[in-house]
Amino acid sequence: MAGGEGGRGDGLRERKKERTRQALSDAAVALFLERGFDAVSVAEVAAAAEVSKPTLFRYFPAKEDLALHRFADHEDEAARVVVAGRRTGTAPLDALYAHLRDGLARRDPVTGLCDHPAVLAYLRLLYGTPALVARMHAYQLRSEAALADALAGDPLGARLAAGQIVTVLRILAEENTARIAGGETVEAVEADAVAAAELAFHALREGLPY
Known part of the structure; x- marks a missing residue:
């Protein structure tokens, strides 16, 4: 029983992380489309998504990965x-x-x-x-x-x-x-x-x- 509850908890955490990744990527892509990839800084993406830069980098190691997240599933x-x-x-x-x-x-x-x-x-x-x-x-x-x-x-x-x-x-x-x-x-x-x-x-x- 405990193992099952742990599994459900792990699944919930993973879904929450994926929602965060998606939100970060969506915020970044919106800025990139508006102003161009090179004109937008990581700090601006973090501000738009209302997270810190360290938090953003925990989910995406590079600025490019923010734009390419939608390819991750493929x-x-x-x-x-x-x-x-x-x-x-x-x-x-x-x-x-x-x-x-x-x-x-x-x-x-x-x-x-x-x-x-x-x-x-x-x-x-x-x-x-x-x-x-x-x-x-x-x-x-x-x-x-x-x-x-x-x-x-x-x-x-x-x-x-x-x-x-x-x-x-x-x-x-x-x-x-x-x-x-x-x-x-x-x-x-x-x-x-x-x-x-x-x-x-x-x-x-x-x-x-x-």
Whole structure:
């Protein structure tokens, strides 16, 4: 009984921490969108969120992480899809392809096939800020590492496969994002996005033993 209560307490603390992280990130992104990433200091973010700088740094070790928090849940997404697919007997590439197609159908922002004004404004901030683009590279490396662990097998082979898969997903999303940012509608881009996903995963299946 005591253990169960402790577990509930731990879960409550984690949910509270996540709400704090989200509030800090939201306050930061609002300022970044208004004034630009480089023009906003960490002290200003802390003031807007009504916390101290030390408190802010306990949740986010770098200013860039405040802006990229919304990517945190996606960092190991590909790995989670592979693990879930393995439980149902689905091959890794098939599971990842089905997940991507579902994301495109849902207009998930991570696929780039989304024209919500808030999403487009955020993506302009992200891709228009060199420091954030550089920080995204670190997220991509962690995503590759998590996926390689999920793929298992030969370590080098899994790393090579993970690198190719993560890169394909990134390029597909960037292509969709660029076209919509250029003024095309989601409806105009969707068919090409689906075709590109099919072509890319066909190439992956031809070259990877997954």
